[in-house]
Amino acid sequence: MLLNRLYKLDQSGTTVGRELQAGATTFAAMAYILAVNPAILSAAGMPQAALITVTALTAAVSTLLMGFLTNYPLALAPGMGINAYFAFTVCLGLGVSWQSALGLVFVNGCIFLALSVTGVREKIIAAIPHQLKLAITCGIGLFIAFIGLKNGGIVVSSPATFVTHGDFGTPAVLLCFGGILLTAVLIARRIPGAIILSILAVTLLGLFVSNGKGGTVTTMPGSLFSLPASPMPTMFQLNFDLLLHDFAKALPIILTLLLVDMFDNIGTLIGVTQRAGLLDKDGKLPKAGRALVADSIAAILSSLFGTSTVVSYIESASGVEAGGRTGLTGATTAVLFLFALFLTPVILAIPAAATAPALVIVGIFMFQSVAQLKLDDFAETAPAFLIIAGIPLSFSIAEGIGLGLIAYAVLRLATGRAKQTSPLTYVLALIFSLHLLRAIVARLF
Template structure:
């Protein structure tokens, strides 16, 4: 094991990697409760969503550890699972199998681009400011979903959105979730997000928000596995419907763009903590990391877990001493074990995950300082992305608005040459998408 993982060479040990793996699991285990609740809204059976979320994360995290030998963990990505639940479901007539087929196609496309060496070229074509803006926009979007789940904000015909009823049990559980998570996070408690959810679940019992489980352990539910190749409500194989429907292909493209940005930023963040970021800003073993991440996206759609991607919370494990892929193997094992406790996990209400979504949204806001707001070409398109994602309740819409704004501002300010060819292609694709919408 030492020869394969080289933890001695990297100043680590099996025990240290185990601790780091557990730290990463605790830091990102909130996804076990959050992802199924979102996927259930899209029509995926709850127990199946729990199984696919845990098993998918476990398998791909172990694969990442073995293939790249770096301390990165994978699970269903926040933001994209919201697209599955609230955007794709509305477009495809609530056929969740079709939504998963979109994710599957997107993942396969990214994998092909990585294997052909084109992923880095596409990354280079997108302005850095827009990459940061997408992360910030997703953060606000995720926090908005969390606040709505917790009853903190509600729909209002007069003002579009309003403050919730402070006396309602749902509001109280949501508030407890936020307060507990923030306090624990401020105290640097390991697994603060997961503990915050647990506290909110327990407080929800006397308030009638948390429903007691019918059991503790249950058999795994693999009914969502192979979703892209299932027949949808129209009698068409889901993946065939995606490949023959332009608007769904555009969605696959936009999700692919989102996956690009998240993974590159995450890899750099973890590499800095794990001491495999070179002085010139390049990440060691980046090709292996990108291949594993791209394969994870496709596997996520295949098993019905939404897009599985590399989690920035992996940095917590790297900061806690993770230096090799062994820590990822341990994290993956913890995820697979968690899959057997679906009844317990299913009692977690959406209100109880409010704090997790809000704190994750906060963490994603850090990229806002890396945008040059004094430059119209950098600032205005970034603003359109950041405002567009939450205000249109669509990640794709926000990204498209930012891309189009960037091209327009570049042209009118005489900087059209800054727009790279692939950026033109992406902008044209978004124009088609908006026209089709």
């Protein structure tokens, strides 16, 4: 059989039926990105309808590429955390146009590819202490969750206390909070596709809940199916203006994209393939080089298509648990993403009250890494804490990582452990120091 030969199903101890089921399971687990990614990136001024098409296309093409190069059951899509950084920190916070931000994503992808091909990528990852990698994951989790709470109206700004709780007398806020609880219950009971099921449930309930403005929380779409919206409003719209005219501002953004990208992809790659039994007897991953090249190319494609960086999704693990072992799982997921292109009216009708819980839950998933932190050494705990607190409170992944890396380097020097630390760690700390002190550096030079 063609599929058997192409994906080596017999050698992997799986069947076509099992792979198809696993691919559908993975899609159900990560389909929320079709609603959430456009909702986040549209905050930067990008057209939401085009983003739905671009998100689906990017996920499908990237997932097919990973399966073709590695035959691993991995699915890819625009990354959560990276998209929030792109929209809220780079575009809204730093005032960078989304076109210029896409240009930086392209540069990040090219550097990513060069580092993957030359093997430097693994050295950079090794230079970041494991404690700080875990802290970055936790910090980004809090960042995403905070954005979700804000989008859902559960947390609002306050001149007296900076933030406070929203008006729970508002139906949309109650609906959002109910969505968080529903998703948590479904996940706790191990219901497959919990996030997308919650989005659907809240969206349907929103048809019958008043928004307080004479309408309902969810607006009934004019039709269920339609031809996909044109991707051209975002496709090939990137430019390199920021890189050419303000390199000092562009550099830390690119560095942050690289760091977050590397941690996200490597962690997912190892975690999912380990659960799938694809690691060798020494705990190493065959075809790791191909996998790294695949997600590097995917990062480049994402900038050309018009979305933030594509990453390997931890939700791929749900497909592995359903029996997925080969690239046929990913191919199935990719086909389902393409089919979803024709559901654009439905996706556009999904309200913030339905997508915000997904952000909170994904944030909780990421924050679970806190359990692996070692807190018995203050010189390790302090930098980790600065990252975890710094990312959400500064509303910037870059500043949070910078605070932690600088503190780590200083504490290693102060406690006589400089020689036990990679020189590259100090280089990264220096780069972030220059970034945080860029105003002073600009005056000097």
